[in-house]
Amino acid sequence: MSQPLDPMRGLYGSQPVQPTAAPVQPATTADGKTFQDVLTDFVKQVDQSQQDYDVAIRAVERGDTDNLHRVMLAQSQAQLSLKLAVEVRNKLVEAYKEVNRIQF
Amino acid sequence: MPNALFGGFDISASAMSAERLRMTVAAENLANADSTRKLADGLPYARQRVVFRSELDQAGKATGAVQGTVVASPRYAQRVDPSHPDADANGVVTSADIDPILEMVDLMTASKSYEANANASRGLLRMHESALRLGDIQG
Amino acid sequence: MDDPRLTVLTRLMDVAVLRQQVHAGNLANQNTPGFKARAVAFEDAFNQALDDQGEDRAMSVGPRVYEARATPSDPDGNDVSSEREVAALAKNKLLFDTYAQMARGKMRLMSTAITAAPGG
Numbered sequence: 001m002s003q004p005l006d007p008m009r010g011l012y013g014s015q016p017v018q019p020t021a022a023p024v025q026p027a028t029t030a031d032g033k034t035f036q037d038v039l040t041d042f043v044k045q046v047d048q049s050q051q052d053y054d055v056a057i058r059a060v061e062r063g064d065t066d067n068l069h070r071v072m073l074a075q076s077q078a079q080l081s082l083k084l085a086v087e088v089r090n091k092l093v094e095a096y097k098e099v100n101r102i103q104f
Numbered sequence: 105m106p107n108a109l110f111g112g113f114d115i116s117a118s119a120m121s122a123e124r125l126r127m128t129v130a131a132e133n134l135a136n137a138d139s140t141r142k143l144a145d146g147l148p149y150a151r152q153r154v155v156f157r158s159e160l161d162q163a164g165k166a167t168g169a170v171q172g173t174v175v176a177s178p179r180y181a182q183r184v185d186p187s188h189p190d191a192d193a194n195g196v197v198t199s200a201d202i203d204p205i206l207e208m209v210d211l212m213t214a215s216k217s218y219e220a221n222a223n224a225s226r227g228l229l230r231m232h233e234s235a236l237r238l239g240d241i242q243g
Numbered sequence: 244m245d246d247p248r249l250t251v252l253t254r255l256m257d258v259a260v261l262r263q264q265v266h267a268g269n270l271a272n273q274n275t276p277g278f279k280a281r282a283v284a285f286e287d288a289f290n291q292a293l294d295d296q297g298e299d300r301a302m303s304v305g306p307r308v309y310e311a312r313a314t315p316s317d318p319d320g321n322d323v324s325s326e327r328e329v330a331a332l333a334k335n336k337l338l339f340d341t342y343a344q345m346a347r348g349k350m351r352l353m354s355t356a357i358t359a360a361p362g363g
Contacts, residue, residue: 066111068232069256072239076350084357112264119271156275168268170275220325224267227336234343241350
């Protein structure tokens, strides 16, 4: 009876698969930021716009503003950035699923 | 502290109040133009006028709002008419020195000012409505 | 707020709100003895700064309220012309509406770009 294939040993037995010599470095942007940095910055921006909106709401609550347009712009900006965040998340999830579907 | 959002409205509203006071006073003057009947102080009706003052903030700067105060202008006209029921011991009849034409002009000027300030107020409301629409870009 | 157009438009709207108050104040005081009509200076200084220093530096330019002295005075010293003030208010309102519309338009474009991005 032939032996079942041991995935770690492959067709030719002997040595298990070895990692390559050097670990792969994450890619960076022109100013040295990794994808993780970019994502983190992005999340901070979205969070900031939600906070700015809250600040604007509180100013209106206190009767502390003469510039209604700034309040309303903060509202739209918060909506827009959240919308963008949702789209980016959706695209990332899609990409992740796509990568998972790749058979090795 | 007054709501800063309504600063512009307060300014126009103060003006409308002051102009309305001016109209009321002018109408009162007109109604009493020939009045000779002596009042409590022994004198007949005295012409009234409204003095406008610019409202100042804590730092002494004009806020834009205005205040109107009623002031009496005790000037009288006198004529000799012994047969008049309100004639005094010397046959002299006293009445307020009121020119109906002046009062009518005041009334009309105040009315126009009132309208102009009301329009300014409406314009500000439209501006705020325009600003509100900035909050919803989908609609 | 990252978009430079939105930043500038917002500042212009700030100035328009101030201008409304100043000219409404002039109109309110058209019968106040000795009152001098005021105006708001901004665009000349702002545009100059834009030309000389660019948008970032220009944003530090602020509006300035001053006595216009552009009309003759009454005997009591009041120099408010209600026609001028009404015209100033109308022009100002139109400008504010325009700025608001453009800001709205910009954000709608951004919104469309977000959802219509290719590569699904």
